[in-house]
Amino acid sequence: MVKCTINGQTVEVKEGTTVIEAMHQEGMKIAHYCWHPGLSVAGVCRLCMVEIQGNPRLQVGCNTVVTEGMNINNTSDKVKEAVQWGLDFHLINHPLDCPVCDQAGECGLQDQYMEFGQYDSIMAEPKQKKHKVVDLGPTVVLDSERCILCSRCVRFTTEVSKTNELGIFNRGDHSEVGTHEGTSLDNNYSLNTVDICPVGALTSKDFRFKQRVWYLKEQKTICNGCSTGCNIKVYFNTEGFFRVKPVYNEQVNGYWMCDQGRDIYKFANKQARYQGGKRYNQGQWVTDEAPGHVAMQASKVIAQNKNKTALILTGQYTVEEYEIAIQSFLASVGNSIGIKNIYHWNSHISEINNFDGTLLRGDRNPNTKGLIKVFEKYNIQTQVEDLEKAIEAGQIDTAIVAGPEDLTYYKQSNQKMVSLISALKNIVWLQSTINPELEEKVKSNLFIIPMKSYLEKSGTFINFNGIEQSFRAVTTVMSQALTLGQAIGLMMGDQKAVLPAAETAADHAVKPFVQESRPASQVMAEERKKNEFIYKRGATNER
Amino acid sequence: MSEIKILSQYYDKPEFQFLEGYKQNGGYQMLEKALKMQPQEIIDMVKASGLRGRGGAGFPTGMKWGFLPKNGEPRYLLCNADEGEPGTFKDRMMMEKAPHQLVESMIISSFAVDSHKSYIYVRGEYYKSISILNKAIEEAYKAGYLGKNILGSGFDHDMDVYQGAGAYICGEETGLISSLEGKKGQPKLKPPFPAIQGYLKKPTIVNNVETLASVIPILRDGVQEYRKYGTEKSPGTKLFSLSGNVKKPGNYELALGYPLKSLIYDLGGGIKAGRSLKAVIPGGSSAPVLTAEEVEKANLDYESLSGLGSMLGSGAVIVIDDSQCMVDCLANLTHFYHHESCGQCTPCREGTGWLDKITHRILAGQGRMSDIELLVKVADNMKGRTICALSDAAALPVLSFVTKFRHEFEYYVKEGRSLVKGKVLYHGQMHH
Numbered sequence: 010m011v012k013c014t015i016n017g018q019t020v021e022v023k024e025g026t027t028v029i030e031a032m033h034q035e036g037m038k039i040a041h042y043c044w045h046p047g048l049s050v051a052g053v054c055r056l057c058m059v060e061i062q063g064n065p066r067l068q069v070g071c072n073t074v075v076t077e078g079m080n081i082n083n084t085s086d087k088v089k090e091a092v093q094w095g096l097d098f099h100l101i102n103h104p105l106d107c108p109v110c111d112q113a114g115e116c117g118l119q120d121q122y123m124e125f126g127q128y129d130s131i132m133a134e135p136k137q138k139k140h141k142v143v144d145l146g147p148t149v150v151l152d153s154e155r156c157i158l159c160s161r162c163v164r165f166t167t168e169v170s171k172t173n174e175l176g177i178f179n180r181g182d183h184s185e186v187g188t189h190e191g192t193s194l195d196n197n198y199s200l201n202t203v204d205i206c207p208v209g210a211l212t213s214k215d216f217r218f219k220q221r222v223w224y225l226k227e228q229k230t231i232c233n234g235c236s237t238g239c240n241i242k243v244y245f246n247t248e249g250f251f252r253v254k255p256v257y258n259e260q261v262n263g264y265w266m267c268d269q270g271r272d273i274y275k276f277a278n279k280q281a282r283y284q285g286g287k288r289y290n291q292g293q294w295v296t297d298e299a300p301g302h303v304a305m306q307a308s309k310v311i312a313q314n315k316n317k318t319a320l321i322l323t324g325q326y327t328v329e330e331y332e333i334a335i336q337s338f339l340a341s342v343g344n345s346i347g348i349k350n351i352y353h354w355n356s357h358i359s360e361i362n363n364f365d366g367t368l369l370r371g372d373r374n375p376n377t378k379g380l381i382k383v384f385e386k387y388n389i390q391t392q393v394e395d396l397e398k399a400i401e402a403g404q405i406d407t408a409i410v411a412g413p414e415d416l417t418y419y420k421q422s423n424q425k426m427v428s429l430i431s432a433l434k435n436i437v438w439l440q441s442t443i444n445p446e447l448e449e450k451v452k453s454n455l456f457i458i459p460m461k462s463y464l465e466k467s468g469t470f471i472n473f474n475g476i477e478q479s480f481r482a483v484t485t486v487m488s489q490a491l492t493l494g495q496a497i498g499l500m501m502g503d504q505k506a507v508l509p510a511a512e513t514a515a516d517h518a519v520k521p522f523v524q525e526s527r528p529a530s531q532v533m534a535e536e537r538k539k540n541e542f543i544y545k546r547g548a549t550n551e552r
Numbered sequence: 553m554s555e556i557k558i559l560s561q562y563y564d565k566p567e568f569q570f571l572e573g574y575k576q577n578g579g580y581q582m583l584e585k586a587l588k589m590q591p592q593e594i595i596d597m598v599k600a601s602g603l604r605g606r607g608g609a610g611f612p613t614g615m616k617w618g619f620l621p622k623n624g625e626p627r628y629l630l631c632n633a634d635e636g637e638p639g640t641f642k643d644r645m646m647m648e649k650a651p652h653q654l655v656e657s658m659i660i661s662s663f664a665v666d667s668h669k670s671y672i673y674v675r676g677e678y679y680k681s682i683s684i685l686n687k688a689i690e691e692a693y694k695a696g697y698l699g700k701n702i703l704g705s706g707f708d709h710d711m712d713v714y715q716g717a718g719a720y721i722c723g724e725e726t727g728l729i730s731s732l733e734g735k736k737g738q739p740k741l742k743p744p745f746p747a748i749q750g751y752l753k754k755p756t757i758v759n760n761v762e763t764l765a766s767v768i769p770i771l772r773d774g775v776q777e778y779r780k781y782g783t784e785k786s787p788g789t790k791l792f793s794l795s796g797n798v799k800k801p802g803n804y805e806l807a808l809g810y811p812l813k814s815l816i817y818d819l820g821g822g823i824k825a826g827r828s829l830k831a832v833i834p835g836g837s838s839a840p841v842l843t844a845e846e847v848e849k850a851n852l853d854y855e856s857l858s859g860l861g862s863m864l865g866s867g868a869v870i871v872i873d874d875s876q877c878m879v880d881c882l883a884n885l886t887h888f889y890h891h892e893s894c895g896q897c898t899p900c901r902e903g904t905g906w907l908d909k910i911t912h913r914i915l916a917g918q919g920r921m922s923d924i925e926l927l928v929k930v931a932d933n934m935k936g937r938t939i940c941a942l943s944d945a946a947a948l949p950v951l952s953f954v955t956k957f958r959h960e961f962e963y964y965v966k967e968g969r970s971l972v973k974g975k976v977l978y979h980g981q982m983h984h
Contacts, residue, residue: 050741051741052741052939053896053897053898053939054897054898055897055898055937055938058937066936067937072741072743090933091933091937094899094933094937095898095899095937098898098899098901098902098903098906098933099898099902101902101906102902102905131926132906133913133920134906134909134910134913135909137905157898158895158896158898158901177736177895179895180719180721180892180893180894181890181891181892181895181901181904181905182890182893182895182902182904182905183895184895184901
C-alpha cells in the first residue's frame with residue numbers, strides 16, 4: 010500500500026494505482042474524457058490535470074502513478090484554469106447542436122461543462138467542417154463534428170473486441186474516426202463504442218431519435234441472452250423498454266456486453282407478446298382471455314390426465330419459479346411418477362460450452378445451471394431423449410411446456426418441440442412472446458398462457474460459472490401475465506403457489522409503470538389536470 | 553573568428569562520400585579502435601565529453617545511453633534523420649557529404665550500448681540522402697564493417713534505412729518510433745521512456761545524425777581535445793544552418809558559444825544593403841524569436857540562448873530583416889504547426905488551428921484588439937499541456953512574436969494593413 014495526500018486528504022491506495030484511479034476510489038471529482046477504466050491509458054484529452062508538489066508542470070492523473078508521500082492537488086487555481094482551457098479546446102470546434110443531439114442529457118461535454126466550465130465561448134472563428142452521418146456499420150452512426158477524438162472507441166476495437174475496425178485518420182484538427190478500408194464496424198460488441206463515447210459522436214441506430222434520455226428511467230438487472238449473465242441497466246418509460254446498457258461487474262462482464270444481449274428488451278415490449286390467453290379446441294380459437302382463466306381451464310384437463318402429464322422446462326426462468334413449479338407438480342402428480350415426467354429442454358445442448366472469447370456463450374439460456382441445480386435437488390434425472398421415448402411409448406398425452414422468452418435462438422428447436430408434441434391430446438404452452446409456429450402447427454387441444462417477461466419479475470439466475478445473481482422486477486408491462494410458479498400452481502390446484510410470499514413481496518414493491526393502453530379521453534383528462542395546476546399557480550402569483 | 557571544421561573537415565571532398573575516399577581520410581579507424589575497447593569505456597568518454605543532443609532538446613547523450621536497463625533484452629539504436637524543423641538543413645548535408653561518417657559512428661555507438669540492430673529514419677523528402685545512405689551501408693557490409701563478426705571482434709550489427717512519409721511529428725522521438733513500428737506517426741505517452749520501452753517495446757536509444765557523428769571526434773581526439781571548443785556547459789562544435797535575409801546562407805560548423813552576431817555579419821556576409829536586422833529565430837522555427845538588440849548579446853550555446861528566453865534548438869538561424877512583416881512571419885509559422893499537429897492531444901489539435909485562424913484573420917485585416925491578448929492566452933494554455941513538445945513549439949513563437957513585436961500586431965489590427973508593407977497581406981479563404 011502507498012500513502013499519499015490528495016487535496017489535503019490522506020489516501021491509501023494499492024501500489025501501481027494511478028492518480029485518477031485513486032481519486033475515483035475516494036469519490037473525488039476529476040475531469041476526464043479519454044480515460045476509461047476498462048481500456049488502456051491514452052492520455053490525450055489532457056483534462057485530468059493535477060498539480061504534484063515539487064513538479065512545476067501539471068501532470069495528467071491518468072498516467073501518473075501514485076508514489077509514497079506524493080502530494081496531489083486538483084483544486085488549485087492553476088489546475089482549474091488548465092481544466093477550463095482544456096474544456097474550451099474541446100468545445101471550440103464542437104457543434105452547438107445539443108437540442109437535436111441524441112446524447113444530450115447524458116453527454117460528457119455537457120456534464121463537464123456544468124461541473125468545470127460555465128463561461129462564454131471566446132471562439133470567433135468558423136468551426137471545423139467534418140463528415141456528418143457516417144455509416145460505420147450495421148449498428149452505429151458517426152457524427153465526426155461532434156467527435157472529440159478521445160480514441161476510446163478505437164481502443165475498444167483494438168483491445169476488447171480485438172476486431173480493429175476503427176482508426177483515426179488524417180491529422181491535426183482534420184482528424185476523424187473511421188473504419189479501415191474494406192471493413193465496417195460489424196462485430197458483436199460494436200454498441201459498446203456508443204456507450205463509451207463521451208459525446209454524441211457515436212449513436213446507436215437502434216436507439217437514436219427514439220427517446221430523449223431524460224424521459225427514461227433505468228433499472229439494474231441481469232441479461233437473459235446467454236449463460237454469462239451480464240449485469241445490465243434497462244431504460245424504459247410508459248411507452249415501453251428502449252435500450253439496454255451494461256453495468257460494471259468485475260466477476261461477470263467487466264464493463265461490456267454483447268450486441269445480441271442489447272436486443273432482449275424487444276421481447277419484453279408489448280408488440281412482441283401475447284396480449285391475452287388463447288385456447289384452441291376442435292377448430293375454434295378462444296382469444297383474449299385472462300391468463301389465470303386459461304390456466305384454470307387447463308387445470309381441468311390436466312386433472313384427468315395427471316399421470317400422463319409431462320412438464321417441460323427451458324432454462325429461461327428463475328430458480329424460485331422452478332422450485333414452486335416442480336413442488337406444485339410433484340405434490341399433485343405424486344413424487345414417483347412426477348420426477349420421471351419432468352424434462353429439461355435446451356435448444357443448444359451441443360453448443361453449451363461454446364464461447365466467443367469475450368462474453369457470449371453458446372448456451373443461450375440465462376439459467377441452465379439454476380434448472381440443473383433444482384433438478385438435482387428433486388432427484389430428476391430425465392433427459393429430452395427420454396421425452397421422445399415416453400411419447401412414442403404412449404406414456405404421455407398432455408404436455409405443459411415452459412417455452413423460451415426469445416425465439417430467435419430457439420427457432421429450430423421450437424419447430425422440433427412443436428412437432429414432437431403436436432400429436433398429444435392436450436398441450437399447455439407457457440410463453441411471454443408470440444409463438445406463430447405453435448399456433449399454426451398444433452391442431453389438438455391447446456392452451457396458451459401469457460407469461461411475465463423476466464423484466465417483470467424478481468428472482469435468481471445462476472450463470473455458467475455458478476455465480477448466483479438475483480435481480481428485481483424492473484416494471485410491469487402486462488399486469489395479468491403470470492409467473493411460471495403461479496401458472497403451474499394454478500394448473501395443479503396449488504392455491505398457495507398462486508401468490509407465493511417470496512415472489513410477491515418484491516413484485517409489489519415495484520409499482521406498475523409501463524401502462525397498458527389508455528383511452529384517449531383519459532389521456533386528455535390527465536393532461537388537462539396537469540395544466541389546471543399550472544394555470545392555478547399562475548393565478549396565485551398574479552394576486 | 554572562423555569556422556572550426558571538425559565534423560565537416562572533408563565535406564568539400566567529393567570522394568569522401570564513398571568508402572574508398574572516406575577511408576583515405578581516416579575513415580573506419582575509430583571503429584577499429586572502438587571494437588578493441590570496453591563498451592563502458594566508450595559510454596564514459598561520451599559522458600565525460602559533455603556531448604548534448606544536436607536534434608533540438610540538447611539532452612546529454614552519455615546520460616541518455618546510461619538509462620538503458622541492464623536486463624539482457626535486445627536494444628535498438630535509432631538515428632533520427634527526420635530533419636523537419638523549419639530552417640534546419642545540416643543533417644541533410646552530413647548524410648549526403650559523409651554517409652560513412654554516420655554509418656561508422658552508428659556502429660561504434662551500437663557497440664557501446666550493445667545494440668545489434670539500428671535504423672536510420674530519414675525524412676521522406678530526402679531521396680538523395682536515402683540513396684546515398686543505402687549505397688554506403690551496402691559498401692560497409694561488403695567491407696565487413698556491418699554484418700556478423702565485425703572486423704573479427706565477435707560483434708554483430710545490422711543497419712537499415714527507413715524512409716519517413718514527411719511528417720514533422722515523426723522527428724519527435726516517440727513519434728519516430730511509432731512510425732518505424734508501422735503505426736501512425738504519433739508520439740507516445742511517457743513514461744515509459746524509450747530507453748526503457750521504445751521500438752517494439754524494447755529499450756531504444758534515439759539520437760540525431762549530428763549527435764552520433766560527434767562520437768567519432770570524441771574517440772579520435774579524446775575528451776580533453778573535444779572540450780577545447782565550446783563552453784563548459786556546451787562543449788564541442790555544432791553545425792548551424794543559416795538562412796533568411798543574409799547574403800551567404802548555408803551550413804557553418806562553429807564552436808559552441810560563437811557570437812550570433814558574428815555568424816550573421818562575418819560568416820553570413822550580413823544583411824542586404826539598405827536593410828537592417830529586425831529579428832532572428834536562433835534555433836529552428838520553434839525557438840522564441842530574438843530582437844536585434846538581443847542578438848547583440850546572444851552566443852550560440854545552450855545557456856546563453858536559454859538565458860535570453862530562447863533556445864539553441866537544432867541550430868537553425870533564421871534571419872529576418874526590416875522588410876519583413878512580423879504578423880506575416882507568425883502567420884506562416886502558425887500555419888505550419890496547424891498543418892503538422894498530429895491531432896492526438898486536444899490542446900494542440902484545437903489550439904494550433906485556433907492560432908492559425910486568428911493570425912490569418914488579423915492578416916486579412918479583420919483582427920480585433922482582443923485577438924492579440926487571445927493569441928497570448930491560447931498559446932499560454934497550450935504550453936506544457938500535451939504529450940510531446942509540438943504544442944510548446946507552436947506556442948512559443950506566438951508568445952515571443954506577440955510580446956516583442958506587439959506594435960506591429962496592434963497597427964495591423966487598428967489600420968487593417970501591415971505596418972511594414974503598408975497593405976493587406978492575406979486575401980485567401982480562411983483555411984480549415
